Amino acid sequence: MVSEAVACCAPLGAPTLTEEEADATAGLFKALGDPARVRIVNLIASAGEAVCACEFNETLGLSQPTVSHHLKRLTDAGLLEREQRGKWAYFSLRREAVETLAAVADLKEVCC
Amino acid sequence: MVSEAVACCAPLGAPTLTEEEADATAGLFKALGDPARVRIVNLIASAGEAVCACEFNETLGLSQPTVSHHLKRLTDAGLLEREQRGKWAYFSLRREAVETLAAVADLKEVCC
Numbered sequence: 001m002v003s004e005a006v007a008c009c010a011p012l013g014a015p016t017l018t019e020e021e022a023d024a025t026a027g028l029f030k031a032l033g034d035p036a037r038v039r040i041v042n043l044i045a046s047a048g049e050a051v052c053a054c055e056f057n058e059t060l061g062l063s064q065p066t067v068s069h070h071l072k073r074l075t076d077a078g079l080l081e082r083e084q085r086g087k088w089a090y091f092s093l094r095r096e097a098v099e100t101l102a103a104v105a106d107l108k109e110v111c112c
Numbered sequence: 113m114v115s116e117a118v119a120c121c122a123p124l125g126a127p128t129l130t131e132e133e134a135d136a137t138a139g140l141f142k143a144l145g146d147p148a149r150v151r152i153v154n155l156i157a158s159a160g161e162a163v164c165a166c167e168f169n170e171t172l173g174l175s176q177p178t179v180s181h182h183l184k185r186l187t188d189a190g191l192l193e194r195e196q197r198g199k200w201a202y203f204s205l206r207r208e209a210v211e212t213l214a215a216v217a218d219l220k221e222v223c224c
Binding site for chain 1: 124125126127128129131134135137138139141142143144145146147148149150151153154157158160205210211213214216217218219220222
């Protein structure tokens with residue numbers, strides 16, 4: 001399920017884009033259309049390793065349920081990978097998602 | 113105003129990201145977090161030239177007011193440039209926005 005969400009996205013600059021592909025691409029952007037989720041992705045990218053769910057609420061100034069909600073949205077969108085380690089879940093960026101996101105957002109070849 | 117919206121975005125993979133930068137970056141993604149807006153950007157990118165506002169409603173199967181709303185959202189986000197030609201407005205991709213979007217979404221250097 002998760003990998004499909006990412007796999008079915010089509011680049012913004014694709015020659016043709018079906019309604020389904022447009023939905024999937026919009027879904028990926030929408031997952032990042034929130035400042036807290038942008039900061040979560042940024043924190044994980046900066047860390048360069050899996051980050052404990054317990055570390056976000058203090059850094060972001062958000063409650064644990066709010067952080068959990070955002071982590072779930074990002075995981076459902078296929079951007080994050082969740083790994084349970086004892087009591088806590090750890091989150092890392094999914095390589096495929098990172099590649100897809102870069103490809104989807106790249107209009108340079110077709111534009112201007 | 114428009115160019116600032118794009119200029120103040122910081123890449124997802126930036127070493128540090130202020131709250132303001134996270135807001136701006138999320139705003140850019142949010143503007144693309146809608147299937148109709150993804151298809152509008154895709155149609156303009158595929159056309160390779162400015163597209164008349166009158167061309168979108170038939171292709172997208174949306175009413176003119178709905179199309180206008182989406183075009184305004186994309187223009188306000190700094191992604192599109194609007195040019196009035198007689199009765200109709202024509203829209204093209206803004207080169208700076210395209211470069212910013214690609215940079216913002218590129219996590220490949222910091223990830224995985």
